[in-house]
Amino acid sequence: MVRIAVIGIGNMGRAHAVNLFKGEVEGATLTCVCDTDKEKIEWAKETFKEKVAYFEDYKEMFKTNLFDLVLIATPHYDHPTIAIDAFKAGFHVLTEKPAGVDVESVRKMNLYSIVSGKTFSIMYNQRTDSLFQTLKYYIDLGVLGEIKRTVWIINNWYRTQYYYDSATWRASWNGEGGGALINQCPHNLDIWQWIMGMPDKISAHCNEGLFHKIGVEDDATIYAEYKNGASAVFITSTGEYPGTNRLEISGTMGKAVAEDGVLKLFLLDENEKKIRFESNESMPTEKVTPITISFKEEKDGHILLLQNVVNHIEKGEELIAPGVEGIRGLTISNAAYLSAWTKKEVKLPFDEKKFNRYLNKKKTLELLGGKKRNRKSEEKSEDNGEYSARWKVRW
Amino acid sequence: MVRIAVIGIGNMGRAHAVNLFKGEVEGATLTCVCDTDKEKIEWAKETFKEKVAYFEDYKEMFKTNLFDLVLIATPHYDHPTIAIDAFKAGFHVLTEKPAGVDVESVRKMNLYSIVSGKTFSIMYNQRTDSLFQTLKYYIDLGVLGEIKRTVWIINNWYRTQYYYDSATWRASWNGEGGGALINQCPHNLDIWQWIMGMPDKISAHCNEGLFHKIGVEDDATIYAEYKNGASAVFITSTGEYPGTNRLEISGTMGKAVAEDGVLKLFLLDENEKKIRFESNESMPTEKVTPITISFKEEKDGHILLLQNVVNHIEKGEELIAPGVEGIRGLTISNAAYLSAWTKKEVKLPFDEKKFNRYLNKKKTLELLGGKKRNRKSEEKSEDNGEYSARWKVRW
Numbered sequence: 001m002v003r004i005a006v007i008g009i010g011n012m013g014r015a016h017a018v019n020l021f022k023g024e025v026e027g028a029t030l031t032c033v034c035d036t037d038k039e040k041i042e043w044a045k046e047t048f049k050e051k052v053a054y055f056e057d058y059k060e061m062f063k064t065n066l067f068d069l070v071l072i073a074t075p076h077y078d079h080p081t082i083a084i085d086a087f088k089a090g091f092h093v094l095t096e097k098p099a100g101v102d103v104e105s106v107r108k109m110n111l112y113s114i115v116s117g118k119t120f121s122i123m124y125n126q127r128t129d130s131l132f133q134t135l136k137y138y139i140d141l142g143v144l145g146e147i148k149r150t151v152w153i154i155n156n157w158y159r160t161q162y163y164y165d166s167a168t169w170r171a172s173w174n175g176e177g178g179g180a181l182i183n184q185c186p187h188n189l190d191i192w193q194w195i196m197g198m199p200d201k202i203s204a205h206c207n208e209g210l211f212h213k214i215g216v217e218d219d220a221t222i223y224a225e226y227k228n229g230a231s232a233v234f235i236t237s238t239g240e241y242p243g244t245n246r247l248e249i250s251g252t253m254g255k256a257v258a259e260d261g262v263l264k265l266f267l268l269d270e271n272e273k274k275i276r277f278e279s280n281e282s283m284p285t286e287k288v289t290p291i292t293i294s295f296k297e298e299k300d301g302h303i304l305l306l307q308n309v310v311n312h313i314e315k316g317e318e319l320i321a322p323g324v325e326g327i328r329g330l331t332i333s334n335a336a337y338l339s340a341w342t343k344k345e346v347k348l349p350f351d352e353k354k355f356n357r358y359l360n361k362k363k364t365l366e367l368l369g370g371k372k373r374n375r376k377s378e379e380k381s382e383d384n385g386e387y388s389a390r391w392k393v394r395w
Numbered sequence: 396m397v398r399i400a401v402i403g404i405g406n407m408g409r410a411h412a413v414n415l416f417k418g419e420v421e422g423a424t425l426t427c428v429c430d431t432d433k434e435k436i437e438w439a440k441e442t443f444k445e446k447v448a449y450f451e452d453y454k455e456m457f458k459t460n461l462f463d464l465v466l467i468a469t470p471h472y473d474h475p476t477i478a479i480d481a482f483k484a485g486f487h488v489l490t491e492k493p494a495g496v497d498v499e500s501v502r503k504m505n506l507y508s509i510v511s512g513k514t515f516s517i518m519y520n521q522r523t524d525s526l527f528q529t530l531k532y533y534i535d536l537g538v539l540g541e542i543k544r545t546v547w548i549i550n551n552w553y554r555t556q557y558y559y560d561s562a563t564w565r566a567s568w569n570g571e572g573g574g575a576l577i578n579q580c581p582h583n584l585d586i587w588q589w590i591m592g593m594p595d596k597i598s599a600h601c602n603e604g605l606f607h608k609i610g611v612e613d614d615a616t617i618y619a620e621y622k623n624g625a626s627a628v629f630i631t632s633t634g635e636y637p638g639t640n641r642l643e644i645s646g647t648m649g650k651a652v653a654e655d656g657v658l659k660l661f662l663l664d665e666n667e668k669k670i671r672f673e674s675n676e677s678m679p680t681e682k683v684t685p686i687t688i689s690f691k692e693e694k695d696g697h698i699l700l701l702q703n704v705v706n707h708i709e710k711g712e713e714l715i716a717p718g719v720e721g722i723r724g725l726t727i728s729n730a731a732y733l734s735a736w737t738k739k740e741v742k743l744p745f746d747e748k749k750f751n752r753y754l755n756k757k758k759t760l761e762l763l764g765g766k767k768r769n770r771k772s773e774e775k776s777e778d779n780g781e782y783s784a785r786w787k788v789r790w
Contacts, residue, residue, distance in 0.1 A: 148606075149630075149635065151548055151630060155544070155645070159678060160670065160671050160672070160674040160678075160679060161672050162674055162675055163678065203598070203600070205598070205618055205620070205626065207624065207626070211543075219626065221618055221626060223600055223618065225600070229605050231600065233616060233630060235544075235546060235628060237543075239671065240543055240650070241649075241663065241667045241683075242650055242661050242681075243645075244643060244645075244652075250550070250639075254636075254637070255635070255637055255639070266637050268636065272636045275555065275636070276606065276607065280557055281555060281557065282554060282557060282558035283553060283555075283558065286636060286637075343739070343740065344738070345738065390677075390678060
């Protein structure tokens, strides 16, 4: 039995704690809950009663031997510090996404994980989605041939001003180190690099406060180039309704389109490169075989991912999202910010120190700058602990 | 009766000449054909016999009084010179797209048109497409509210190396002043600005010879920003099969998606901006009304556009594509090249002299540079004169 402590019981942590408490994850049990907010602890005590130990200071909790794995669901900036302290104290770590705000910190988390020999995983629950798994499987298998282009329009992350005002840390450089790319899109950026691999160059346009009264971006367009010449565009916002979630990938053997929970393949009989260079027609018409694959509603990916981490610890099952994966998607968003801030293309690996200098400047300017927004200081949490639906794949 | 002279009877000019000869355009007749290529003139003589006058030098033809309107279907670089000579000689002008290669020249064409008082129109046949007309009508009417984003993936312009090798002028800086953006996309760039208006800033990535052995771009991604903060992405290539033609536009009242010849609208009951700022939910679920509009196969837009120009001259019918429209789409592609070459965002109106300096440098480098491609010197034309299908809207 893996005993789990949840740190941070805002929206996500609350959902995880409830799932664990209900026994949704086989071989795991909720033993500790930690939050600096007394009201949240009160909620937890009413919900979980005496079956769980409660802490306001995670360092006190780390002195106990009441748990094996800590699930970190605090604001992003605290993930690296807590994770590193956990590894030092000899605990396994599963952290909410993003693993941290800057790549440099997430590198450190991975270093401490390796040194401690403890498990490190990221809550990339969307990796458990069958559509994405099937798509990755096909692409790894070469079904689409050599990849030429990816276009992902993922702007169904609609949020109201009420959402941004629901907690002081939200949508600020000091509170979470960015906007849509750091809060809503880590899953998509991860799935993108998981399926397509890492790009070579990034250019981006990030529009701050375009749709909402916030100081971070609620709209972003990333253009990426790969070493083989392939390119990709990633488009997101939190200000469009109804949004779109449409991923298109084209390769030398055809094209894949994922939309509305359906995966469509359009496959050629022979490699397009051969047609391109050997055809005696200017605009040949080739046979295309369309294949449509539908997927059923599945178990919540958060539970599946938690189950995977527990199975890894208990039975050595391969991790779906090992800690090192926390670096890759974050590399894309860090590089995108750096490109938007400097108005220049950013080559990977990028200058992480330079990114941190720019981010710190953003944070300082925010602290110095202008009128404060009319924010409620308390985060409003959904009481039912089922708020994790927010992070499911939405088609 | 409007008497028409066609200059340049390669693929497109041939199709126009045949359509006119067959009487497809009411109130118009083919009276002259001009081409510098003797073999093409031979083909024309065999096809049109003694009903038409033939010229190898358009200046000789301009001395006659055998026609009222000249339809220019030569390589792009010659459009401005011929058009200006035509206006000076007192003829109406309909030119194939693009009106020219650089905005500065097209401005001059428009100036001479105004001074001469003669009609000037561009063969923007895709403007006659019912789907685009309906979409524009709805957007002008405010059905989508204030526009936030446009994403057009238009990479179904597949071309083989055989196509590029079919004429020496193809896909070269000296021959046509660019690649996919100047040859394949003028229709799409025009439709884009026709429906959405002109952007304020352009950033672009143009990949030269990515899919083919050519020195110009066969792959391009344009990012545009509008004065109201809206953004747009335009993605094209001639090297993907099967390609995509999918145009998505989102606004404060909903979203429109055009794909596979079908226009889908997803409309909100109330303005999203009101929801964004007045909702007491973080992620509200709003009622969306989907509307699907299908369109039937229509008469060839080239004939419809020609008919419009003839009707304009004969009856004062409003021009679908007046000459000034030749400036706008070309402004987008010129600015996109300038952005790609300088690796900088380009603000509109852009520096046209600077663009011409860079283009001339490209042309010089191409003349100086490296091995010549193994090209056939003669353009191979389709004999049936029905090749204009290449420029129909393809879904």
